[in-house]
Amino acid sequence: RFHAAAGTGICLQAVHGALQDTYRAVVLDAHLRELRRFPVAGIPTRARVSPSGHLVAWTVFVSGDSYAGTDFSTRTAVVDTRTWAIDDNLENFRVIEDGRPYRAADINVWGVTFADDDRFYATLATGGRTHLVRGDLAARTLTTLHDNVECPSLSPDGTRVAYKKRVAGASSDAPWRLYVLDLRTMKESATAERRSVDDQALWADAGTLVYALPGDYGSDLWTVPADGRGTARTLMTSAVAPAYLG
Template identity: 55%
Template sequence: MRKILWTSIAVVVLAGAAAGYVHRAAHRNDAAAAAAEAVDISPGPKLLVRSTADGAMGHLAVVSAADPRGPRKTSAVSCNRVYAAAGTAICLRPDGPLATYQIAVLGPHLQELDSYPMVGVPNRARVSADGRLVTWTAFVTGDSYNGGQFSTRVGVLDTRTGDLLVDTLESFALTRDGRPYQAADVNYWGITFARDDTTFYATMSTAGHRYLVRGDLTARTVRTLAENVECPSLSPDGTRIAFKQAVDGDPVKGWRPAVLDLATPHPTTLAETRSVDDQIAWLDDHTVMYALHRDADHADVWSLPADGGGAPALLVPDAESPAHLS
C-alpha cells in the first residue's frame, strides 16, 4: 500500500527524475550534516524559525523563548516552510534544479530521516504534538488563497511507519451543514492535529464559502463546524482554534487573526489590523504568533494575546514559519 501510494506521487512529479533527486537528498555531504548538528530542536524553551535575514535566507534557526530577539543558532539546512514538535520537523524545500519540491522529515539535530517527492508548490506544514504525524499543503494550480482561482493538495504522513495516511482529503466522506456533500470544487488546506493523532481540523472551500472542518483519520470523514475560517491552528490545551478570517468574508480585502473557542459559536477577533496571511501558531495557551512580510523576501514574527486584548509585539525579527519547541 505504502509503495503504491508513494509511487503514484513520484509519477506525477516527473517519475524517475524525482526519484533520483530523492536518493541524492538522502545522502547529504558530511559538511552539511555536521553544520546541522549545531542546531537542536529537541523539546525545550526555544523557537524554531525560518530565517529571512540577508546572508541566511531560508536557513533554519533556533532562538531562546526567553529572548527571541536575541542571539540565534542558524543551521546549514534550508526550507521554504518548516514546523516542528517533539524533536521532529517537516521541511518543505526545492528538490534539485527542475522546479520540483520534496518533503523532508528531520530529526532532533535537523538530520534528514526520510524524504519524499511532493506534488505542487509548498504552502503550509504542521507536526502533531508527539511528532508522529506530519502534514503539508501545496498549491497544485495558482499561488494564492486570494481570489479563489487555485487548487490545493493536502498530505499526511506517519513518520513511525513511513505510511502515507492521506494523499488527498477529497477522498474522505464530507458532511456539510449536517448533510452528505460532494462537489468538484472542494478544496482543503491547513491541517492541524489534536493530541489523539486521529482528530484533525482544516479549511474546506466550496461554492465560494470557506469552512472550518473537523476530520477523523481512522473513519476517513470530515464535517463542517463554522464558516469564514482559514488555516486553523489548535491551541496546546485543545480547546480553541486560532485562524485567519477574511475581512467581510472576502479574501481580496485581506485577513485578520481570530480565535474560536470550540465550545462556542462566536469567534474573537484579535487586536491586529494588518492582513495576516499565515497559519497562525501558538506561543503558549494565551499567546499566538504569526509572520508578517515587509517585502517579498523579508518577514518578522509577531506575537499577540489570544483573548482579543493587548497589541501586536515584535517577537522574532527576520523570521517566519515559527514553532514553539516546548
C-alpha cells in the same frame, strides 16, 4: 515551510533546477537529520506536526500561488512517521455538512492542525466559501463546524482555534483578519492585530499567537494576545514558520 514537535520535524523545500523547480517534503529527527523524503506536487505553503510527533502534514499549491483569490488548487497530505503510510490527498475523505454527506467537484482542503494522532482540524473550501472542518483519520471523514475559517491553529488545550477570516471591505489581495474561535461555544472574536494576516498562526503559549507579516527581507514574526486585548508586537525580523519546542 517548517514545523516540529516531540522530536519530529517537517521541512518543505524547493529544489531549483535549470529549467524548473521541484519540491519535496523532508521528515527530520530531533537533530534535523533526514528520515524520509516525499516528492510534492506544487509550491509549499503549510506544514504541521502532531503533538506526539507521530504525524506530519503539509499543503502545497498545485495551481495558482495565493489564497487571496479564487483561482488556486491545493493538495494536502498526512504521513504517519511510525509506518510511513501516507494519505496523499485529504480531498478523498468523506465530507459531512450539517449531518449529511456532501459531495462537490471543487473541494479544496488545506491548513491541517492536529489535536492528537487521529483528530485534526483544517480548512475546506467549496462553492466559494470556506469552512472549519474536524477531521478523523480512522473514519476518513471531514465534518464542517464553522464558516469563513482559513488556516486554523489549535490551542495547546484544544479548546480554541486561531485562524484568518475574510472581512468585508478589505482589499482583494489582503482580505484577512486574525480571529480566535471558542470550540465549546462557537463564539469568535477578533484579535488586536488590524493588518491582514496571510499565515497559519502558531500558539506560543495558552494566550499568545505568533504569525508572519511581510517585512524588508521577506517576513517578520509578530505576536498578539489571543483574547482580543493588548497590541501586536514584533517578535523577530527576517523569519517565518517558527516552532516552539518543549
